[in-house]
Amino acid sequence: MPSAPAPIVVLGAGIIGLTTAVRLLESAPVRKGKIPVHVIADHLPNDPLDARYASTIAGAHHLSFADDSDTRQSKADRRSEPAFEVMYDEWRKEGEKTGLMLLKQTEFYVGTKEHLKIYEQHPDFIINSVGDMKLSFPADHSIAFTSLTMTPLTYLNRLLARISSLGGRIHRAHLPSLSHLSHTGITSLIGSAPSTVIVCTGLGSISLGGVEDTTVYPTRGQVVKVRAPWVRNGFTRQLGSLDGGEGGERTYVIPRPDGEVILGGTREEGDWYPYPREETSRDILRRALEICPDLQPAHQVAPALAVSGPPSPEKVDEMKTGEEGALDGMVVTHLVGFRPSRKDGVRLERGPEVKLETGERVKVVYNYGHGGAGWQCCWGYAESAVDLVLADLPAQAKL
Numbered sequence: 159m160p161s162a163p164a165p166i167v168v169l170g171a172g173i174i175g176l177t178t179a180v181r182l183l184e185s186a187p188v189r190k191g192k193i194p195v196h197v198i199a200d201h202l203p204n205d206p207l208d209a210r211y212a213s214t215i216a217g218a219h220h221l222s223f224a225d226d227s228d229t230r231q232s233k234a235d236r237r238s239e240p241a242f243e244v245m246y247d248e249w250r251k252e253g254e255k256t257g258l259m260l261l262k263q264t265e266f267y268v269g270t271k272e273h274l275k276i277y278e279q280h281p282d283f284i285i286n287s288v289g290d291m292k293l294s295f296p297a298d299h300s301i302a303f304t305s306l307t308m309t310p311l312t313y314l315n316r317l318l319a320r321i322s323s324l325g326g327r328i329h330r331a332h333l334p335s336l337s338h339l340s341h342t343g344i345t346s347l348i349g350s351a352p353s354t355v356i357v358c359t360g361l362g363s364i365s366l367g368g369v370e371d372t373t374v375y376p377t378r379g380q381v382v383k384v385r386a387p388w389v390r391n392g393f394t395r396q397l398g399s400l401d402g403g404e405g406g407e408r409t410y411v412i413p414r415p416d417g418e419v420i421l422g423g424t425r426e427e428g429d430w431y432p433y434p435r436e437e438t439s440r441d442i443l444r445r446a447l448e449i450c451p452d453l454q455p456a457h458q459v460a461p462a463l464a465v466s467g468p469p470s471p472e473k474v475d476e477m478k479t480g481e482e483g484a485l486d487g488m489v490v491t492h493l494v495g496f497r498p499s500r501k502d503g504v505r506l507e508r509g510p511e512v513k514l515e516t517g518e519r520v521k522v523v524y525n526y527g528h529g530g531a532g533w534q535c536c537w538g539y540a541e542s543a544v545d546l547v548l549a550d551l552p553a554q555a556k557l
């Protein structure tokens with residue numbers, strides 16, 4: 159009787175690990191070959207929030223952080239095109255219960271009249287005339303287009319359900335080292351030593367034995383979650399460097415289908431401080447209100463009940479400007495997360511086989527280091543990682 163095929167392990171249950179597991183389970187060779195797929199992770203989506211588990215803290219919006227001249231990241235963004243298509247299709251079929259929201263996204267630029275060319279591929283792209291926009295802050299350029307935002311917990315839970323429905327298994331375990339995959343603590347969960355492991359460990363790649371990637375580092379992000387269901391459009395303002403995400407100051411307003419809105423943000427490289435800083439929160443609230451005055455509840459900016467006629471237009475403008483503390487009553491929570499950044503960008507490759515503690519060898523594919531763009535790139539990278547795994551399967555598994 160032929161022996162059961164050895165399992166494939168996806169290590170990590172962030173947006174990268176879970177989308178990779180779904181793509182793997184959907185692939186014909188895995189389905190036809192009945193190859194067991196197991197996800198193993200320290201953190202799972204419904205755990206209490208932890209800054210080291212970036213996927214649950216993210217905004218998240220589908221926006222590129224790539225400088226047009228940055229071919230490495232631009233390539234990654236081409237890989238992200240399927241992500242937009244996949245998510246747009248999910249939204250179109252099932253609406254906002256997917257955790258996805260289709261919205262008009264407006265971007266403001268200060269200090270440059272250029273935008274990232276990649277945005278021109280989004281639906282409904284236009285260049286705004288900043289002079290006509292009556293902004294309360296200086297801006298040199300503005301564009302708008304249709305984009306998507308994601309509610310991480312909802313979307314990650316849908317991926318968990320999809321994995322289970324496709325026959326995949328999910329386990330909570332810490333793996334100290336890749337060679338540990340044949341340890342009884344792991345094989346008791348997955349049946350036998352795996353043939354292949356796909357490493358989707360984000361920041362965990364720094365300390366995971368056999369990987370120990372010292373070029374991985376945290377880019378700290380602090381955000382404020384507010385409740386403002388009337389805000390249904392997204393805004394960002396980029397000051398300085400257009401490579402965007404990584405340089406200059408970036409302010410963003412990311413509405414979610416459930417009425418919560420994420421206000422951000424910061425990008426603090428190498429900063430491991432896991433708690434919110436009060437002065438940063440105040441600064442975020444001030445900046446967010448500047449680019450999106452509609453955050454302030456209508457009743458706060460409405461003219462007081464008139465006893466002596468309507469207020470002058472100047473008075474109304476003054477009321478709309480927003481004062482410090484204007485959003486305090488809407489704050490739900492303050493969050494901090496560490497984006498898993500990597501000096502040379504995403505590591506997506508096959509590595510040399512690793513010898514397990516019991517002597518067998520395991521094939522290794524890496525898919526980590528997505529920095530600030532894991533959500534928007536997840537499906538494209540998942541597809542590429544799965545291609546690498548499938549190319550290496552024994553020929554009979556592909557029949």
Ligand SMILES: Cc1cc2nc3c(=O)[nH]c(=O)nc-3n(C[C@H](O)[C@H](O)[C@H](O)COP(=O)(O)OP(=O)(O)OC[C@H]3O[C@@H](n4cnc5c(N)ncnc54)[C@H](O)[C@@H]3O)c2cc1C
Pocket residue numbers: 169170171172173174175198199200201202210211212213214215216217218219220221331332333334335358359360361362363366378379380381423494495496497498526527528529530531532533534535
């Ligand atoms: C404030 C903030 C805002 C962001 N906004 C956006 C946005 O708008 N758009 C966007 O695209 N991206 C955004 N990001 C970035 C995005 O969140 C990350 O790129 C993405 O979450 C990375 O996913 P991941 O699966 O690689 O890592 P993670 O989500 O960190 O998951 C890593 C997984 O690996 C597991 N793991 C690690 N080591 C081990 C081990 N040794 N053994 C077992 N398990 C292990 C962990 O437990 C976890 O399950 C944002 C991030 C932050 C912090």
